[in-house]
Amino acid sequence: MRKFFIKATCLSAIILSCLTACDTNLDLAPTNGETSSTVYSTPAGYKQVLAKVYGAYALTGNGGSASSDLAGIEAGTSDFLRLYWNAQELTTDEAHVTWNDPGLPDFHNLSWTSSNTMVTGLYNRIFFQITMANEFIRESTDAKLSERGISGTEAEDIQYYRAEARFLRAYQYWVAMDLFGNPPFVTENDPIGKYFPPQISRADLFEYVESELLEIESQLVAPRQNEYGRADQAAAWALLARLYLNAEVYTGTARYTDAITYASKVIESGYTLENNYSELFLADNNLNNTETILSINYDVANSQNFGGTTYIINAAINAEMNPASFGVPSGGWGGVRSTKNLPLLFPDYSGSTDKRAMFYGTKLELDDPSAFSDGLKVTKFKNITSTGATPVPAGTFASTDFPLFRLAEMYLVYAEAVLRGGTGGSQTTAIQYVNALRTRAFGNTTNNVSSISLDFVLEERGRELYWEAFRRTDLIRYGRFTTDAYLWPWKGGIKAGRGVSEIYRLFPIPSTDIIANTNLVQNTGY
Helix, strand or coil, X not given: CCCCCCCCCXXXXXXXXXXCCCCCCCCCCCCCCXXXXXXXXXXXXXXXXXXXXXXXXXXCCCCCCCCCCECCCCHHHCCHHHHHXXXXXXXXXXXXXXXXXXXXXXXXXXXXXXXXXXXXXXXHHHHHHHHHHHHHHHCCCHHHHHHCCCXXXXXXXXXXXXXXHHHHHHHHHHHHHHHHCCCECCCCCCCCCCCCCCECCHHHHHHHHHHHHHHHHHHCCCCCCCCCCCCCHHHHHHHHHHHHHCHHHHHCCCCHHHXXXXXXXXXXXXXXXXCCHHHHHCCCCCCCCCCEEEEECXXXXXXXXXXXXXXXXXXXXXXXXXXXXXXXXXXXXXXXXXXXXXXXXXXXXXXXXXXXXXXXXXXXXXCCCCCCCCCCEECCCXXXXXXXXXXXXXXXXXXXXXXXXXXXXXXXXXXXXXXXXXXXXXXXXXXXXXXXXXXXXXXXXXXXXXXXXXXXXXXXXXXXXXXXXXXXXHHHHCCCCCCCCCCCCCHHHCCCCCCCCHHHHCCCCCHHHHHHCCCCCCCCCC
């Protein structure tokens, strides 16, 4: 199945200007000679702009790997996935970074401030992508299509595109809600140009994301009927299931029954587990993939940047590990490895029994936080195909797609929601779903379980979903992120680990935006 790629990266310059670290305009007007009436004049133009809305997830800017849509941050670090992955993984027991780039050590030390460069970059990237979605949604109303003489099946297709843009916006607002709690809020109905958006509470944003997903549910393409890399109904259901699983954190009200309902919708929608776990994270994971519901698509020729899976692969290996065997013969940056807590989730972390355990090295301990030789290296993602080939041109960049949603997560959402008291499911079915993952992992039923607990599900999520940008959210939901009741090496900046203030369950709104937009109130403690 071919990947859905942006074909004209200059479109973002047509649509909107770049966000900067202190820009208060979250709905920006075009800054060049092209106008919306030109860009959106044909059905093909609409699809090209939609491709850019998706492409912004995989690209840092219009001019290749050295360009960025954002100011105030180095281009290579301004990629959405790199920024988001760091916030979700480097803050936890799954990953520790050796580099001292400004803002990075703060993640594992759990000591960031409102002036952290990486936090600011992530915040601006989120709202850059929301702005792009808003622009597409604004230009794809029935009235706009009629005005431009677009009708019939072409108009129907564009309405599918519009629903996808609304999904992508809802996803980014979910990210903003999960990370920042109470962010600014802007939609297609707000003014273009100089505008100071209001702040929205976390609970109200939860309701907005929920309502958007429920409204577009029937407007999206049926499960598995869209192009690979584009959202379908199952993607909306998967985000709803994830939203409801964390509802008690976001709003104080549990929604576990709804989590079961929407996880079940995904499970019954036609997606199936892949037979080989490791092939989900290889360079041809776009081909005949029945498990990944929605991915960020990368390609060594068409979407080069130093974030995404290029970052995840290269940061986890060094020259000693033979980068060519990972499909990046010119790569290997040697910067990120696991703490011992991750491999120790596996009774046998050699990978000879549970094939999900993919580690390199022998030293578990992180005695020296700046030494890449300390700690086991994670080799889950590779830029080689299932046949052992390296995509061309071979160098540093990767063609491995990153799964934002896959079926295995839904099995675990269902199991956890049942154990937390949700109705509409059963423990028997939950155990069957967990055992389906374990049967694939071990290659047989010998290590299947007859009972499960909440602690077991958290451990199984770690074994199944590690390095897929879940861990921070999971630890917060389980009450283990900031507390001293659960520690990992260098948590809070000391070797044995320590508890930290609960303020770190949220990131701060960047100080630049607090200063620029007087509608915003900083999160407690910052």
